Amino acid sequence: TDxxxxxxxxxxxxxxxxxxxxxxxxxxxxxxxxxxxSDEIGDPQLKGLIEKIGYDEGLxxxxxxxxxxxxxFIDELLEERLPNPNVPDTPQRIATDTSQKVGVRYGIxxxxxxxxxxxLKYIPLAIAGWCRYLLGIDxxxxxxxxxxxxxxxxxxxxxxxxxxxxPETASGALHPxxxxxxxxxxxxxxxxxxxxxIEGYFKELIAGPGAVRAVHPRHAGGGxxxxxxxxxxxxxxxxxxxxxxxxVGGED
Numbered sequence: 113t114d115x116x117x118x119x120x121x122x123x124x125x126x127x128x129x130x131x132x133x134x135x136x137x138x139x140x141x142x143x144x145x146x147x148x149x150s151d152e153i154g155d156p157q158l159k160g161l162i163e164k165i166g167y168d169e170g171l172x173x174x175x176x177x178x179x180x181x182x183x184x185f186i187d188e189l190l191e192e193r194l195p196n197p198n199v200p201d202t203p204q205r206i207a208t209d210t211s212q213k214v215g216v217r218y219g220i221x222x223x224x225x226x227x228x229x230x231x232l233k234y235i236p237l238a239i240a241g242w243c244r245y246l247l248g249i250d251x252x253x254x255x256x257x258x259x260x261x262x263x264x265x266x267x268x269x270x271x272x273x274x275x276x277x278x279p280e281t282a283s284g285a286l287h288p289x290x291x292x293x294x295x296x297x298x299x300x301x302x303x304x305x306x307x308x309x310i311e312g313y314f315k316e317l318i319a320g321p322g323a324v325r326a327v328h329p330r331h332a333g334g335g336x337x338x339x340x341x342x343x344x345x346x347x348x349x350x351x352x353x354x355x356x357x358x359x360v361g362g363e364d
Contacts, residue, residue, distance in 0.1 A: 114122035120177035127220030128170035129185045133162040134206050134240040135217050137194075139245040141203030142256065143324050149201045153194040157325075163190065164234040202261050209294055210242055211263040219297030222304060230305030238300075241315035243286055244324070249276050251324040264296075281316035286311050 125131065134149075140161070141152045152158050174182045177203045193199065218239060222229045246267050250256050253276065258264055270288050275281045290301040290310060301307055317323055 117179055118176050120175050121180055123220065124174055124177055124180065124182055124185070126216055129166060129182050130189060131188065131213070132170065132217045132221070132235070132238070133166050134187075135210060135213060136162050136165055136241065137240045138206035139201040139210065139238070140324065142207055142245055142258070143241070143251050144345070145250060146203055149203060149206070150195055150197045150199065152203065153190065159190065161234060161237065165238060166190075167283040169232055169234050170221055173221055207245065208259040209261050210245075210259075211261050211267065214239065215244060215295055215297030215299075219299055220270070222299065222301075223297070223308070228237070230309070232306065233309070236306050236309040237313050238307075239290075240310045240317060241324075243271070243289065243310070243314050245318040246271055247274065247276060251322060253277075253321040274318065276318055277320045279319055282311065282315050282318060284311075286314060 135151055137152050137158060139205070140158055141147075141149070144155075144158075146152045166189075171182055171186070176182055218235050219234060222232065225232060245258060246264070248255055248258050248268070261267075267289060271285055273281060274285050287302060287307065289295065290307050291303075293300055301310065316326075319326075338349075
C-alpha cells in the first residue's frame, strides 16, 4: 500500500468515520453519566446522533481511499466495534485533550463543505456538546471533573459567566472559543457561519437539569437517517424521523 493511500485511510478515520463519532459519544456520555462506550451505543439518542454525523454529514465529503469503504467502515463501527462490551473503553478517556482534537475531527468535514458549512446540523451539535461539557456540570445539575486537557483552565475561564439554568447568559460567550483558529484547524467558526447554530444548541443544552436528555427521539428505530435535530419550543431539542490510542487528532 502506498503512502498516499495510508494517509487517506488515516484521514478517513480521524476526520470522518471514527474519531468524530468517538468525540460526540465522549462528551455527551460524560454529561449523561455513562462510563462505558458500549453502553452508550445502546442509547438510541446517542446512536442516532453519531449516525447523522457519520452517514449524513461525513460520507458526502469523505475521501475514499479505495482499500477501505467508508460506509462499510462506519457500519462495522456501529454494529460490531462500539457495542462490544469486551472493548473496555470509556467516554472519560476519549474526552481527554478534546481541545487538541476537535480541529481535525470536525474541521476536515467543515472545510470540505466550503460555503455550505453553515448548513451543517449535527457536527455543530457535537461541538456544542463539548462546550456544554466544559462547564463541568452533568445533565442532572451535578458537578463532575472534566478529563485532563491543556486548555481546560483557560476554556473554563472563558465560560465563567455562563450560568447553568440561565441560557441568556450564554449570548456571545462561545465566541472566543469558536473563533479560536488554533483550536479549529485554522478556521474561525464564526466566519464560517456556524457560531449562531452552535450557540443556539448550547443555550438549549444549559436550560436546566434534563436539558441534554431533552434531545428526545420521536422515532428511535434502528438504521441510518432516523433522526434530525432541531431546536423546538420550550427549550427542548427534538428528533424528527426521516425516511430516507494517540497523537493529536489521531485515533483514540
